[in-house]
Amino acid sequence: MSAHYVVTAGADRSWAPMHDSSLPIDPARRYVQPCELLRIARDVAACPLAWGSLLEGGGERPSHIGLFTNPLLEISVIEWLGNDDATGFHDHGASCTAVFVARGTILHTLLRPGHGPLETCVTAGEGFCFDHRCVHRMRRRAPAESTVTIHVYSPPLGRIGRLGQEKNSLLPPRPA
Numbered sequence: 514m515s516a517h518y519v520v521t522a523g524a525d526r527s528w529a530p531m532h533d534s535s536l537p538i539d540p541a542r543r544y545v546q547p548c549e550l551l552r553i554a555r556d557v558a559a560c561p562l563a564w565g566s567l568l569e570g571g572g573e574r575p576s577h578i579g580l581f582t583n584p585l586l587e588i589s590v591i592e593w594l595g596n597d598d599a600t601g602f603h604d605h606g607a608s609c610t611a612v613f614v615a616r617g618t619i620l621h622t623l624l625r626p627g628h629g630p631l632e633t634c635v636t637a638g639e640g641f642c643f644d645h646r647c648v649h650r651m652r653r654r655a656p657a658e659s660t661v662t663i664h665v666y667s668p669p670l671g672r673i674g675r676l677g678q679e680k681n682s683l684l685p686p687r688p689a
Contacts, residue, residue: 545667547642550611558615587669593653593660613640617660
């Protein structure tokens, strides 16, 4: 199983408008490593001017907004609003992934074949990343305010496999 990283955001990060030339990676590569994706997610989270005005805020359903896509990576932001907002268990196909919490708290559950699920509370200023072999779910931990997460995938998401869980064993993926 892939590594699970947690980092803390630096206070002096900024993010240029999202163009290929502003990304801190070589666009000729086939994919970006998870730890590099986490740095990008952290940098995007540290600049709410790039995404804050796009969020719906106050709605009843989560907002999922695409910020950037090129052949190498995809960046999106999710605003989690309700107490029951959750993804269910899923994988990201062939994509490596990073998630950074810009505001609020997420409960991240990592499925581990042969072991029980590992649940981690990830708060604002923290994130996690993993390779394409990970199966996980995220749930909003209900604070008084909404929760916002930044998601970075490489290569861009081609498919999401939704999975069931029964007594800690995985069921076959269902089409998303």
